[in-house]
Amino acid sequence: GAVVSQHPSWVICKSGTSVKIECRSLDFQATTMFWYRQFPKQSLMLMATSNEGSKATYEQGVEKDKFLINHASLTLSTLTVTSAHPEDSSFYICSARLRTDTQYFGPGTRLTVL
């Protein structure tokens, strides 16, 4: 149990286009989902906290107009990278909180912006 999926697993896009990444909790309902960004050989950087039915809370320094987060249901959150540029290329990982102190992570999405 406690499986989180992400789609797509990798995506290549042209500079200036927008990309949507989906995060789903497959066998449980998650009131809270988190979005992280990971650069090569580095730790995870929390971008935002997404609660179902409300606006996401962004960490300091994360542009909310660039990284749009929608948490439409208890099993789905989406991250849209708008007007992507090469510096947005990264590994994006989501997680879903099942109980108060446990997060389960998706497999990640590799974004490459040309």
Next chain:
Amino acid sequence: GDSVTQMEGPVTLSEEAFLTINCTYTATGYPSLFWYVQYPGEGLQLLLKATKADDKGSNKGFEATYRKETTSFHLEKGSVQVSDSAVYFCALLLPSNDYKLSFGAGTTVTVRA
């Protein structure tokens, strides 16, 4: 603020060697502590956790004990395998911080046959 400091890598070991990855934390309050593992090209998997002092988390031969007196949560495995090659992250969580995880920098472990 709340933070996690873990041993820098990379760590290279031979199969069946003993592995220790040190992790210490700073937190205001009583955090839950975690070890996550990341295999190449994948997301993070929960390896083990402990929610209060003196708790021992264990999984797949790995163990870690929550030591409040030394604010530590060191990861150990007695006999590593090639399949244990991965990046290991220590993390803490505080309910007072909206249940956000604070991660250490990660330690890359490579096990040679």
